[in-house]
Amino acid sequence: MTSWELLSFGDTGWGDEIASGVVITISLALATLPLGLLIGFLVALAKQSQEWSLRTAADIYTTIFRGLPELLTLFLVYFGMQIAVQQTIALMGLDISFEFNSFVAGMIALGLVFSSYASEVFLSAFRAIPQGQYEGGFALGIRKKTVMRLIIFPQLVRIALPGLANLWMLLLKDTALVSAIGLADIVRQTGIAARVTKQAFLFYGVSFLLFLILALLSSIVIARIEAFSEKGDAR
């Protein structure tokens, strides 16, 4: 069979399998993003709190998840949660076999890693905003939460955007790891095709190109968003 037949959609080709892998990869990355951003933002808030214990707790979080290899974090979450849930079920005296969803495990593990990096990005963005912005808001009698939402947050997003864009690229690449816990993403699907057809170079080349295309598309979208966020900048 020629390469085109192998990559075609349908019964004989692997095109549809690989396409479903692309969908899984993209949806995993997109599902992790809001989770990671939210936790990262909260951790950044904790890190610049005046309360010692809150700062330390947040620092411990970042140190742990930036110090472990992403693949190991993934295995720890996947196997660890499986064992934890099974033991809880056994403790409750139930007899259910439980298989932890690898998509959820991937989302949690990648979210932990993403959020610990994102918290550093948010933190340095927080530090880039002058204290006078808060004080000005308070002087006008605006409530603390409203100051945060209407004055600080819009500036914060603009400053943090380049760093977050970098993290998105990292996240996209890290999704390749979930193939190791059996999620049918790009790498897994092309790997199966490579083993079945013995055309390893073709299929791994395809997955290589697919990730490159995803990176290129991301660059374009990010450039658009950055241009949009800079529209209000004083010149």
Place this chain on the structure above:
Amino acid sequence: MKFVAAEILPDETPPPPPPRQWNNARLTGNILMLFWMLAGIGLVWFLYSAWSPEKFDRYGIKYWTGLQTTLSLVGISIVLGAIISLPIAFGRLSKNKIIGALSFSYVYIFRGTPLLVQVFLIYYGLGTFRAELDALGIWIFFRDAWNCAILAFTLNTAAYQAEILRGAIQSVPKGQWEGADSLGIPRWKTFRKIILPQALIVALRPYGNEIILMIKGSAIVALVTVYDLMGETRRAYSRTFDFQMYIWAAVFYFVIVEALRNIWNWLEKRLTRHLKR
């Protein structure tokens, strides 16, 4: 008459600081710290209760060799990558459009795709051309997962290091070049003695981050049958189904990364002490 302040205002002890208020931040912080403490105690207790001399005898030495594999893999690829990164960084700085575009593509391609896919493409993918590689006599090299991992890691880190180097060289102000030019110093000597020392200080932190990223990233070679720290961990887990295997791997990786981070912080402080004001 002479007035002395002490006669009018006797010493007074300062008032005690107001008691710290309980607010939401303090409550959350204390709960989270309690959680981390319990997690830490639970971890130690788990490792203590799961300890078995028999498993230590069998797998302890494996972890040690795995650790050595990880460190030598990272060490070799960082050094080789540093060498390859030089021409790429100069290519990025070059005024020649073709050379610039070529080195930009190299950097973009290797930074835009996952390291895992690069390793797979080289190790499994090149197997497709076995006959051709055999004819060239280099199949022996590509047959071995270790060589393929070194090759992929070197090419990957070369792209990242080239960007670090380029950024650092560009961060040196133009006046440094012009000053050297006006003194009649040859370009190469200017680069080596004036630009590079200043650029390397800027590059120090990103280089440290790159080494840490490589140590963490190197765990994926376990997926192409190289038995590094992660590979030995996976093998030990698949034989014992004992979760402490993964916990120990986490402890080792964490200790290496933290040690390196602290060494690098110390190094940076030491090397930039002349810049402190």
